[in-house]
Amino acid sequence: MxxxxxxxxxxxxxxxxxxxxxxxxxxxxGGLHYRTQTRxxxxxxxxxxxxxxxAYAVMQVAVSNGSSAAWTVxxxxxxxxxxxxVAITAAPASEVVDSLMTKAxxxxxxxLVTAYETAIYGNSxxxxxxxxxxxxxxxLAEVSSAKLKAAAAASAIALVSTxxxxxxxxxxxxxxxxxxxxxxxGKLIVHTAGETFEFDADAMPK
Numbered sequence: 001m002x003x004x005x006x007x008x009x010x011x012x013x014x015x016x017x018x019x020x021x022x023x024x025x026x027x028x029x030g031g032l033h034y035r036t037q038t039r040x041x042x043x044x045x046x047x048x049x050x051x052x053x054x055a056y057a058v059m060q061v062a063v064s065n066g067s068s069a070a071w072t073v074x075x076x077x078x079x080x081x082x083x084x085x086v087a088i089t090a091a092p093a094s095e096v097v098d099s100l101m102t103k104a105x106x107x108x109x110x111x112l113v114t115a116y117e118t119a120i121y122g123n124s125x126x127x128x129x130x131x132x133x134x135x136x137x138x139x140l141a142e143v144s145s146a147k148l149k150a151a152a153a154a155s156a157i158a159l160v161s162t163x164x165x166x167x168x169x170x171x172x173x174x175x176x177x178x179x180x181x182x183x184x185x186g187k188l189i190v191h192t193a194g195e196t197f198e199f200d201a202d203a204m205p206k
Contacts (some may be wrong), residue, residue: 006190024199029193030119032060033200041067042193048183049173049201051116053108056091056175056187057183060119062193065164071193074161078174080201082186090174094158100155116157116173131171 017089022039029047036045048057063073075090081089100109106180176183183201190197 005038044197053112057178059174066168070165072163077192088176093158096158096175097155151198
């Protein structure tokens, strides 16, 4: 193959690499099944949590910005498409926090906090610069009532709208309104950082 032929082949390979779908990587950690995908330096990682609270099904997500631009990520970027065609967009953080603070039972709170902390502290791949641990410390510092401390800790779990600069990362729980029922199998679609992330999702643990 001559020089021009090699150059054309390299250009074709580069074009294919740019247009090919980003690979989804699966791994197990702490008994949870994680999936992760990186597009243009921006990484999304998620796992379904075995704990449900009130009318929500819950996913633990982590987001890392390895690109050169700043991007904002928020719960409403996440939509779950069930296999029956129903689309469920994650609830805004303000709605979730209000529900956790005013309506969740003590048992709900304990199970949710335990499940989430087990997931993040047992996952060596998850390192956040401004995620749950920072929000939990801030929430507890602002609450003097012992009765509200557990609810405040649970509220800190919810992923909030976060501006991520290059090198920043965050984590949080994303809550899908499901009338207290598992979501079932389907696809998780995330529109953020100017990209569309698509994952097959297992049926949520019961």
